[in-house]
Amino acid sequence: MKKPALKHIAYGLMLLSTTLFSTSCSKDNNSGKSRLQVALTDDPGDYKAVYIDVQEVNVNYNESDDNGWQALPGVKKGLYNLLTLVNDQDTVLADAEIASGTIKEIRLVLGDNNWVVTNEGDSIHLQTPSGQSSGVKLKINMSVTEGILYKLLLDFDVAKSVHPAGDAGKYILKPVIRTVLEAQGGSIKGAVLPATLPTAVLVLNGTDTVASTYSGIGGGYLLKGITAGTYSLHFIPTDTLLSSAVKDGVVVETGKVTAVDTLLLQ
Incomplete structure (x- = not known):
């Protein structure tokens, strides 16, 4: 049942079968995991630029335990001009x-390299109160579900965060940040057999491919961050002795994992 429109996708995926198979295997070991994207945005302020020095983003599952902080891996450290966001x-x-x-x-843990550029063009180092040296703590108190992609938006209010100090020409940074945590669509989870070789799993809306992955250990697959709607799943095996298959009418809901029955390719 291979459709011509999907052949080039399938062939491209097959060229990466070894790498993707290894990746899928590692993803299967992430059972009990959610995926979190942390993004920064800004409400405007009356300056030419405001640069903050991002160093770490930490999460805590126990607000009464200050030793429970866990650093998120892969944080993009560096200077960010809030007024471009x-x-x-x-x-x-x-x-x-x-x-x-x-x-x-x-x-949100910031370094010392924070700056404001005034409307007069002066670049002034932002002083940070000593009490915030360990980072800006923000209450969340929201659940994240296994297998779902979430986006946490840190909405930085520049107008309320940057204050002129008593001494002329000095400014203080006291971050005021609003948080918004939302599920990014839903997920599709299932398995395809036999699992001797990986199978490409594509999510289609009509003729448009919206997501794809490879099955991993045991034939399992998980596709995250899919917009709510109804889709068809296309299974394209790398084992050329097996035929492709299609499953229509797969419904995805925001914040939920849609479980698909195990499929046996023949």
Whole structure:
């Protein structure tokens, strides 16, 4: 049942079968995990630029335990000009697998290299109160479900965060940040057999491919971050002795994992 429109996708996936098979195997070991993207955006302020020095993003599942902080891997450290992140623009600071459960708090850790550029063009170092040296702690208290992709938006309010100090020409940074945590669509989970070789699994909306992956150990697959709707799943085996298959009418709901019955290719 291979459709001509899918052949080039399948062939491209086959060329990467070894790598993707290894990747799929590692993903299968992430059972009990959710995926979290942390993004930064801004409400405008009356300056030419405001640069913050992002160093870490931490999460805590127990707000009463200050030793329970866990650093998110792969944070994109560096300077970010908040005033370029307005009008619904944002930038992703981290994209990581995390344990499912209830996130109590998140902490944004900044370095010392924070600056404001005034409307007169003066670049002034932002002083940070000593009490915030361990990071800006933000209450979340929201659950994340296994197998779902979430996006946490840190909405930085520049107008309320940057303050002129008593001394002329000095400014203080006291971050005021609003948090928004939302599920990014839903997920599709299932298995395809036999599992001797990986099978390409494609999610189609009509003729458009919206997501794809390879089956891993035991034939399992998981596709995340799919917009709510009804899709068809196309299974294209790398084992040329097996035929492709299609499963129609797969319904995806935001914040939920759609379980698909195990498929046996013949």
